[in-house]
Amino acid sequence: MSAPRHIVVMGVTATGKTTVGRALASALGGVFVEGDAFHPAANIEKMSAGIPWTTTTGARGCARSPTRSPGSTPRARSR
Numbered sequence: 001m002s003a004p005r006h007i008v009v010m011g012v013t014a015t016g017k018t019t020v021g022r023a024l025a026s027a028l029g030g031v032f033v034e035g036d037a038f039h040p041a042a043n044i045e046k047m048s049a050g051i052p053w054t055t056t057t058g059a060r061g062c063a064r065s066p067t068r069s070p071g072s073t074p075r076a077r078s079r
Contacts, residue, residue, distance in 0.1 A: 005028075005030070007021075007024055007028075007030075009021045009024070018034065021034075
């Protein structure tokens, strides 16, 4: 069995990252995971309200991603 492959699609707001990520997952037979699923609820509320992040806000969300399995997040979507 081959090692898991992770592809990260990054960019500014509203540039099609989710669309591209879903298409890649589908084409490669992988699993799409929405990056926002790794953020604490408070950060998601800020994003939804259009409140700018501080360095601390972003660091808290990013610090969680390496320790969580994409399959464990409620927003993971298979092909």
